[in-house]
Amino acid sequence: MRGSRRPAIFFGFRPWRDYVPRWFPDRDCKVVSSKPRDMLRGGWPLRLLLYRSPEVYVWGFKYPPFLKSFCRCLRIPFYHVEDGFVRSVSLGAQRSPPASLIIDSRTLHYDARSASDLENTLQTYDFAADRALMERADRCIRMLLDLRVSKYNLGKRVSLDALLGPKTKRRVLVIGQVETDASIAFGCDRAVTNNDLVRLAASENPNAQIIYKPHPxxxxxxxxxxxxxxxxxxxxxxxxxxIAPADALEGIDHVYTITSLMGFEALLRGIPVTCYGMPFYAGWGVTSDHAANARRNRCLMIQEIFAAAYLLHSQYFCIDTAAPVALERIIRSLAIKSGTATGVEAGAN
Structure with a gap:
């Protein structure tokens, strides 16, 4: 049985090596180190020549550049893999496995330097003709909002009024990120820090209450x-x-972000968003952008961006077994595990 499955070599997946065979049950999986020294000692990438019709999967940008060039020269399929947009109850750094993955044959969705598979879909897909997809997108968005599910689901449930006092003027939320994160390095055309973003928000909203939320x-x-x-x-x-994202966004009038997914979660709630960088959801007419992307010349609705990112380009896996499941089940599971849903809500279709 093993010999009939296509060989797939995974670089940079060491933290998830036990999950890889369950995420890719139709592949003969081998997880190896992505460190250049270890790869050379192990005979990689030349060892790829010993496999018949192999595929290569890399986690994020955790691979040496020569690996992708080698695969391109030999026409070996090469895929980037990263956490999806509805991920877990705990953080990835705490070794909590992702409940969703994005697999892209071109580059990662947060790499604004070139077009990813997701960007190409957003640029070309006929969303109006796919009524079933858009109806499902509407249902999933409503589930996410009703059950208060986010990418990470571990923040404290508390209102901003309880922390800051009653609201007396416009509230502008600044979303902090890990400043060394790849999504900033590859999603911005110039250097920026969280403090820069706070100053920008304050200068553009002189009479507002500026609230800064550091990254979890x-x-x-x-x-x-x-x-x-x-x-x-x-x-x-x-x-x-x-603070849980759903609570942090409650009562907010405007959001500022560099490239954070929480900016898109704000858009789902009808909150205006200003982006300093170019995340996957920017450049389509739904955000106020401080960067430009000449490739993105189409106007989209928020529901269409959601449909492409969360439904067409994401794969979901059972939190307990890692078996493939639908987004709807993951939303309910995360709501139950994080305690944001009642039994009635979690069981609703």
Missing amino acids: EVLYGTRSGVSDPAEVADICEMLKED
Whole structure:
């Protein structure tokens, strides 16, 4: 049986090596190190020549550049893999496995330097003709909002009013990110820090209350920041504990982000969003953009972007067994595990 499956070599998947065979049950999977020294010692990538019709999968950008060039020269299929948009209850840095993956044959969805499979779909797909897809997208969006499910689902449930006092003026939420993250490195055409974003939001909204939400991994200490929040403490209110995205977005009038997915979650709630960088959802007419992308010259609706990203280009896996499942089941499962849904809500179709 094993010999009848196509060989697939996975680089950069060491944290998830036990999950890979369950994510790709129709492949003969081999997980190897992506470090150049280990690859050369192990005879990679030349060992690929020993396999019949192999495929190569890499996690994020955790691979040496020569690997992709080698595969292109020999016409070996090469795929980028990254966390999906509805991921888990805990953080990836805490070794919580993802409940969704995005697999792209061109580049990662957050790499604005060139077109990904997702970007090409957004540029060309006839969403109006696919009524079933759009109806499903509407249902899934409603589920996400009703059950308060996000990418990560571990923040504290508390209202901004309880933390900051009653709302007396416009509230502008600044979404902090891990400043060394690849989504910033490949999604921005110039250097930027979270503090830069706070200052931008304050300068463009002089009469608003500026609220700064640091990234959960920075708050939990699993990743380090670059800028010092104390330097902008005089122009913003900083949330010093991890607040669940649904609660942090409640009552917000505008969101500022570099490339964070939370910006898209704000759009799903009808909140205007300003992007400093070029995440997958920017450049289509639904955001106010400080960057430009000449390739993205089509106007889309938020529901269409959701349909492409969350339904057409994401794969979902059972949290407990890693077996393939539908997005609807993942939303319900994460709602139950994070405690954001009642039994009635979680069981609803």
